[in-house]
Amino acid sequence: MDIIISNSNDSPIYEQIYIQIKNLILNGTLKEGEPLPSMRALAKDLRISVITTKRAYEELERDGFIETVTGKGSFVGSNNLEFIKEEHFKEVEENLSLAVKAAKLCDYSLTQMIEFLTLLYEEN
Amino acid sequence: MEYCLQVSDLTKQYNGFCLDHVSFDVKQGSIMGFIGENGAGKSTTIKAILNLIHPDDGKIQILGEDNTLQSRECKELIGVVFDECHFHDNLNAEETGLFLSKIYTNWDDIQYKNYLNKFNLPPKKRIKEYSRGMKMKLSIAAALSHHPKLLLLDEATSGLDPVIRNEILDVFYDFIQDEEHSILMSSHITSDLEHIADYVTFIHNGKIILSDSKDNILENYAIVKCTKSEFSQIDSSHIVGFRSNAYSCEVLINNRSTALKNYSRMTIDRATLEDIMLYYGKEGM
CATH class of the missing domain: 3.30.70 (Alpha-Beta Plaits)
Structure with missing residues (x-):
């Protein structure tokens, strides 16, 4: 599991952890039911405070990505494939609407956008 | 019991300086950074917590017990490191360990030897021949070898180089892996605290100016x-x-x-x- 904390990044550290663990779950690196490191161990390894990791885990739990069992630790949440897809879809939608906004600012037509999107899609 | 240490309305009047209604709490399982400039009252507060000075007013509770009424058993749950090494100069680390084992009922000689090993402290060398960093590490080894639940550190990392400070911070991280353990750490090396501390209390001229979670402080x-x-x-x-x-x-x-x-x-x-x-x-x- 790779987590990279940047001190120069403007977003708070708990958010950096939240996003990275979430991405690891979304892209399947962390599988359903897989145990996560304990909050204290993670804090030690990343050299950050325990309440920072605690906050990240709490937010992950709140959003349904992980489950915490008292005395056992935290695990990647189960049966949330639908939820994950939904999450992905939301992200796509958000980014596309940003693109549309930007396109409208410079009178980029829908056809041109579709062409461009097709190009990008195939490139990847 | 959620708090490991509670200081409320601690007041002590000295000639030209006073601790003015100092209040803060250290939660179990957390590290509290205690910052303030020289002479702000950090060490005085720590002395009051240890019942070494008698406050004019206020209450201090350690692990739920009033610190002035404290039993010996309760005192054994506190590990203390001052900014200077107070062990006898002419003894070596091994003899110091023997000495301390007679004082603390919970003394763990194996743990002590492990720390000496880990910190590269020669057990047969006399303490007066130790460098400053070594003396500090010895104090920390001694403070941790009787299984304390609360560690009080008064400027324990100042005057040490970054490599040793880093090693010591690692030891503190290990200590805090147990959720019942807590640390109150006074320091003016704020970069250390920016990493390790969960909460930060800032004292200025004998008054607490702020006491909050470090993330909140840095965020706001x-x-x-x-x-x-x-x-x-x-x-x-x-x-x-x-x-x-x-x-x-x-x-x-x-x-x-x-x-x-x-x-x-x-x-x-x-x-x-x-x-x-x-x-x-x-x-x-």
Whole structure:
């Protein structure tokens, strides 16, 4: 599991952890039911405070990505494939609407956008 | 029992200095950073916690027990490291261990030897021949070898080089892996605390100025850099302190999110604990 904390990044550290663990779950690196490191161990390894990791885990739990069992630790949440897809879809939608906004600012037509999107899609 | 240490309304009057209603709590399983400039009252507070001085007023509870009524057993649950090594100069580390094993009922000789090993401390060398860093490490080894639940560190990392400080911070991280363990750590090396501390209490002239989770503090405080004419636009209730020179003003504010919204044209930097100390220290100038 790779987590990279940047001190120069403007977003708070708990958010950096939240996003990275979430991405690891979304892209399947962390599988359903897989145990996560304990909050204290993670804090030690990343050299950050325990309440920072605690906050990240709490937010992950709140959003349904992980489950915490008292005395056992935290695990990647189960049966949330639908939820994950939904999450992905939301992200796509958000980014596309940003693109549309930007396109409208410079009178980029829908056809041109579709062409461009097709190009990008195939490139990847 | 949620708190490991509770200090409430601690007051002590000295000639020319007073601790003025100092209150803060250390939660179990957390590390509290205790910052303040020299002479702000950090060591006096720690002495009061250890019942070495008698406060005029206020109450201190350690692990739920009043510290003045404390039993021997309770005292054994506290590990203390001062900024200087107080062991006898002519003894070596091994003899010091033997000595301490007669004092603490919970003394763990294996643990002590492990720490000596880990810290590369020669057990047969006399303490007066140890370097400053070695003495500090010896004090920490001794403080941790009787299985304390609360560790009080008074400037334990000052005067040490970054490599040794880093090793010691690692030991503290190990200590805190147990959720019942807590640390109160006074230091003016704020960068150490910026990593390790969960909570930070800032004392200035014998008064507690702020005591909050470190993340909240770093999230809320910011330094606004602006011109003198822009300075007047900043809401004065958010200003903590400022510095000005011929060309610009630097203002420490305690409400970063509003500042980002309202003063978007000004440069807003994150404040470090050191900045916060500096600006509060300049108060009234």
